[in-house]
Amino acid sequence: MNILFFGALFAIMYFVLIRPQQRQAKEQQVLLSALKKGDDVITTGGILGKIYAVDEKVITLEIASGVKVRMLKGSVQGKVTVEPAKSPESTEAKKEEK
16 A cells, blocks of 8 residues: 555656656757857846857857857757837827827
8 A cells, every 4th residue: 555655656746746847958958959149048147138159058148239248058048039129209109199
């Protein structure tokens, strides 16, 4: 009876904790291997930037015009889509129309 209980407990822990973590790690590895120059990414520290160069373990991010930062590939959290910033004039024009 005890062996059956521990076996069931292990099976539940496997499907609830271990398997999803392995799947997430695999997805992260695929993301890191697919990084290329020009991709917009976010780092684990919350820095948004465009990939300027990619090496085996290091990427160079351009975080502002002419500002480049080197960091480890593992610090990339994911790809993002950057929307163009709205100009203040267009926001003011919409307010005046109302």
